[in-house]
Amino acid sequence: MAGNTRFISFNDVKKHPDDSMLLAYLRGQKLELRSSVIQHIEIEKCLRCLQKLNELKQVSITLDVLGEMGSYQHYPELSVTDTYARMQNALNHRIPAKTTSNGPNYRQRPRKSAVRLISVPAAFGLAILLTMAMLVFAKLSGSSLIPFPVDGGTRPGQNALTVVVPPQSTSTQEATAIVTPEVKEPHMKVCSTQADIELSRLVICGSNFESTHKVTLEVNVPGRRSIWLRNIPVDKHGKFQIGWEIASCGNVPSVIIAYEVVSAKPISARLRNISFGSCLVQTPTSRAN
Amino acid sequence: MVTDVQGVERLRERDAQAFRSLIDRLQQPITGYLHRLVGDREVALDLAQDTFVQVYKEIDKTSGEFALDAWIYRIATNYGLRYLKRQRLRQFVRLDSRESFDESLAVAGPEDQTETRILIEQALGTMRPIDAAVLQLHYGNGFTYEEIGQVMEMSSEAVRKRVTRSVEKFRRVYGKKIPSVRSQRYENSIKVKATSKGIK
Numbered sequence: 001m002a003g004n005t006r007f008i009s010f011n012d013v014k015k016h017p018d019d020s021m022l023l024a025y026l027r028g029q030k031l032e033l034r035s036s037v038i039q040h041i042e043i044e045k046c047l048r049c050l051q052k053l054n055e056l057k058q059v060s061i062t063l064d065v066l067g068e069m070g071s072y073q074h075y076p077e078l079s080v081t082d083t084y085a086r087m088q089n090a091l092n093h094r095i096p097a098k099t100t101s102n103g104p105n106y107r108q109r110p111r112k113s114a115v116r117l118i119s120v121p122a123a124f125g126l127a128i129l130l131t132m133a134m135l136v137f138a139k140l141s142g143s144s145l146i147p148f149p150v151d152g153g154t155r156p157g158q159n160a161l162t163v164v165v166p167p168q169s170t171s172t173q174e175a176t177a178i179v180t181p182e183v184k185e186p187h188m189k190v191c192s193t194q195a196d197i198e199l200s201r202l203v204i205c206g207s208n209f210e211s212t213h214k215v216t217l218e219v220n221v222p223g224r225r226s227i228w229l230r231n232i233p234v235d236k237h238g239k240f241q242i243g244w245e246i247a248s249c250g251n252v253p254s255v256i257i258a259y260e261v262v263s264a265k266p267i268s269a270r271l272r273n274i275s276f277g278s279c280l281v282q283t284p285t286s287r288a289n
Numbered sequence: 290m291v292t293d294v295q296g297v298e299r300l301r302e303r304d305a306q307a308f309r310s311l312i313d314r315l316q317q318p319i320t321g322y323l324h325r326l327v328g329d330r331e332v333a334l335d336l337a338q339d340t341f342v343q344v345y346k347e348i349d350k351t352s353g354e355f356a357l358d359a360w361i362y363r364i365a366t367n368y369g370l371r372y373l374k375r376q377r378l379r380q381f382v383r384l385d386s387r388e389s390f391d392e393s394l395a396v397a398g399p400e401d402q403t404e405t406r407i408l409i410e411q412a413l414g415t416m417r418p419i420d421a422a423v424l425q426l427h428y429g430n431g432f433t434y435e436e437i438g439q440v441m442e443m444s445s446e447a448v449r450k451r452v453t454r455s456v457e458k459f460r461r462v463y464g465k466k467i468p469s470v471r472s473q474r475y476e477n478s479i480k481v482k483a484t485s486k487g488i489k
Binding site for chain 2: 018020056059189
């Protein structure tokens with residue numbers, strides 16, 4: 001194991017064992033130059049190191065609670081038989097173990113969300129790729145950027161990227177549509193997936209916020225004081241996502257207001273009439289405005 | 290940490306009894322470790338089961354003498370870190386802390402330690418998962434730096450430095466958390482469950 005030559009001698013008053021050596025000494029870990037550290041602390045009684053040692057001791061006392069948690073926590077025994085059956089099943093079928101969960105007594109639980117199943121970055125990358133392909137195709141064909149009919153889908157034999165111009169459209173209307181700048185007001189929407197709803201999670205997605213800034217949300221739940229969620233990070237695409245666990249319909253917010261301060265100019269967006277599963281909270285008129 | 294040569298051989302031969310013994314011996318500590326790491330009891334139970342299935346699938350790819358327990362903890366750690374990485378893409382906070390505050394980490398143990406445990410878990414939850422894992426292994430499972438090195442595939446010296454950096458980070462985060470979290474409890478407001486790093 002490579003030693004760190006900076007700490008070979010502690011006799012020089014300018015040299016002290018670094019914090020990692022002090023912590024290793026404190027925690028009784030194997031340490032090269034242990035005798036030098038001991039001499040520096042116990043014999044030379046370096047005040048600086050003793051002070052640091054005391055700080056590390058305090059943190060360690062707190063963290064030692066983690067070790068005590070084990071004795072309080074007990075978990076239901078994994079069914080050895082079922083786990084073993086699952087092991088064999090996974091091996092025999094040479095398929096991912098997670099898909100072999102249809103055994104009679106396999107521990108079933110709702111998955112946390114689709115996030116566990118789908119790589120979000122991959123989905124995001126795919127979306128960007130498709131958008132770029134659309135743009136390139138539109139540019140090459142010199143046509144509108146509206147690629148799909150409103151009712152969705154494509155006709156047999158129709159290329160998925162075929163530009164479809166509605167019969168009533170004229171080139172003038174189309175040009176107008178293209179040059180009209182897209183409205184990029186910050187806005188929020190409920191974006192709970194079915195999996196989220198099953199887990200009683202209300203997820204709010206914000207878009208068009210100033211990227212890399214922080215957003216503050218004011219959450220109004222009927223009959224309660226406003227709750228402030230601060231420092232919600234906005235990603236580089238101007239989006240954020242945040243979720244609540246909703247114990248009952250009484251916890252569904254009536255209004256959510258997002259505030260973002262950019263160049264001292266406050267930006268806000270409101271989300272009203274929030275529905276969540278079977279809960280729908282009508283926003284009082286006074287709060288909505 | 291156990292290095293049982295005969296046991297490993299029996300596992301490689303897919304001896305059912307050896308696997309049963311392995312699960313009996315390691316299920317509680319592995320689940321406890323994962324529970325503290327990911328902060329969700331149900332997820333921890335599931336990841337523990339995934340860990341043992343992975344052990345079964347991969348054991349025959351190992352060779353010679355090796356630290357069985359460290360290898361299993363490495364698999365569990367990888368599952369835990371992967372889960373946390375995905376979870377970090379979302380940020381969940383809970384409303385109405387009085388209804389949701391009795392988390393699985395808070396129900397057991399001496400009453401006066403309950404809040405400390407919650408604060409510790411919250412502080413660890415805001416740290417990098419790898420740093421939190423190192424602290425969990427050392428302070429939670431009592432692993433030495435050498436053993437953590439086997440789990441994380443690092444030198445003892447690298448572990449020593451990482452543990453220290455993690456302790457310093459924890460100290461800073463925990464120091465900030467105490468007043469804010471206590472005030473949140475008494476104001477019956479919000480518990481931040483997951484990392485505040487948000488969408489990256």
